Amino acid sequence: MSKPLPTAVSALLADRADAIAEAARELAAFGWTPATSSNFSMRIDDQLAAITISGRDKGRLGRDDIMVIDMNGKAVGSEYRPSAETGLHTQVYRRFPDANVVLHTHSRTQSVASRLFAAEGRVRLEGWELQKAIAGHTTHDSTLDIPVFPNTQHMPELEARVDAWIDAGKPLYAYLINGHGIYTWGHDMAEARRHLEALEFLLGCELDLRRLSP
Numbered sequence: 001m002s003k004p005l006p007t008a009v010s011a012l013l014a015d016r017a018d019a020i021a022e023a024a025r026e027l028a029a030f031g032w033t034p035a036t037s038s039n040f041s042m043r044i045d046d047q048l049a050a051i052t053i054s055g056r057d058k059g060r061l062g063r064d065d066i067m068v069i070d071m072n073g074k075a076v077g078s079e080y081r082p083s084a085e086t087g088l089h090t091q092v093y094r095r096f097p098d099a100n101v102v103l104h105t106h107s108r109t110q111s112v113a114s115r116l117f118a119a120e121g122r123v124r125l126e127g128w129e130l131q132k133a134i135a136g137h138t139t140h141d142s143t144l145d146i147p148v149f150p151n152t153q154h155m156p157e158l159e160a161r162v163d164a165w166i167d168a169g170k171p172l173y174a175y176l177i178n179g180h181g182i183y184t185w186g187h188d189m190a191e192a193r194r195h196l197e198a199l200e201f202l203l204g205c206e207l208d209l210r211r212l213s214p
């Protein structure tokens with residue numbers, strides 16, 4: 001049996017769980033979390049985070065569908081096993097102390113774009129007004145690279161690629177995984193949602209340009 005959560009953590013978990021469930025319902029309604037895919041998390045403090053239990057329908061999440069993990073991705077106070085991709089969430093919290101929310105979805109646009117740009121290893125966004133939706137960007141007149149990493153079921157491999165990108169000093173606001181989906185994050189739920197919605201829109205624009213260009 002796992003130890004029950006301290007009362008203070010339980011209260012924070014309930015608060016985070018409600019926020020995650022609300023966001024997940026809306027993202028599911030957009031069709032971005034098909035077939036129980038996708039996962040969402042929120043930092044609780046510098047040691048703990050709340051994350052969706054894998055395999056749950058993201059359009060119907062309640063408090064019981066969210067669990068606590070430590071920053072090594074281990075379950076805390078729960079018999080459930082966290083998602084196989086938990087390490088990618090805790091990596092964001094470790095590498096970006098200002099990030100408090102991580103959103104991972106599998107929309108059709110994200111999936112197709114990841115395949116189309118996999119060979120280039122990145123999607124380069126330039127000249128789009130909506131780039132300003134990404135934290136720290138004040139003009140369309142900038143370059144925003146979203147890396148595309150190869151998919152793998154072996155998370156340490158993916159974590160190493162993310163670390164290598166950050167360690168090379170390249171800005172990172174989000175990344176695609178080939179044939180899989182997107183990860184993005186933010187200071188709070190509103191910023192993470194803004195990043196996700198802007199990137200979904202921008203990736204859709206890039207796909208349309210390729211479809212429509214002679």
Ligand SMILES: [Zn+2]
Pocket residue numbers: 037038039085104106180181
């Ligand atoms: Zn996934």
